[in-house]
Amino acid sequence: MELTVRSATADDARAIGAVHMQCWREAYSHLLSVGFFDRRTPEQAAERWTHALATLPDGQSVHVATADGRIVGFSSSGKSRDEPPVRELELWSLYLLAEHHGFGLGQRLLDAALGDAPASLWMAKRNPRAHAFYRRNGFVPDGLERSYESWENLEEIRLVR
Known part of the structure; x- marks a missing residue:
């Protein structure tokens, strides 16, 4: 299986x-x-991504992971949306289909999005797999939490490195 990570295009x-x-x-x-x-x-979601990819502001990046040419994951990052920002750079999203966990694509997506730069991210509080992944990459909770009513009050925590 050929596994790649590349910059996303509008066609994606x-x-x-x-x-x-x-x-x-x-x-x-x-x-x-x-x-x-x-x-x-x-x-x-495709409509939102069509708009997002057509209007990427400076400093924002979107990458896709592919397996044999089929998109199986993505990451996005850009200027922190926190006010005030705790870090200049924020990981906005990183998702990978479960069947492709364990092949290094998640790490490659994270590296493409952030490199080794100091950054922040928000994640579901009760997501132990993601916690372990981000901990391995130097992220730690900074104590800030929030929840979203539109997401059935899903609790999130902020991580920084």
């Missing part, structure tokens, strides 16, 4: 949208209701 929006929704189900099905997922579709 549909595939990223489908992977995004599948990864949400895989990562958060134990934290969110079936109804939450039923209200979000790969087509809606």
